[in-house]
Amino acid sequence: MKIIEDLTKQTTQQQIKDTIDTKASATTDGANNYNDIKDHLEDHNAVIIKDKSKTSEILPWVHIAISNAKRLLLDIYHSH
The missing domain is CATH 1.20.5 (Single alpha-helices involved in coiled-coils or other helix-helix interfaces)
Incomplete structure (x- = not known):
C-alpha cells in the first residue's frame, strides 16, 4: 500500500506506470481513474458491483x- 496525493486519473496512471509491471494483471473497481489502465497492463478486469x-x-x-x-x-x- 502507498499513500498518494489524490485519486485523479493522472496520479493513478503515473503510479501504475511507476510501480506495476506491464505484464501484470489487475482487477479494479469501475472508477473512472482506471479507464486507461489497459494501456499499461496486459490484463485489466474492471468489476462493477451493484x-x-x-x-x-x-x-x-x-x-x-x-x-x-x-x-x-x-x-x-x-x-x-
Missing part, C-alpha cells in the same frame, strides 16, 4: 489488507 455486500468476494485480499492495516493502527493509537 450489491456492495459482495465486494469482499471479488477482491478478498484487498479487504483483508485494509482490515489488517486498520487493526494495526487502532492497536498502535488506541490510547491517544
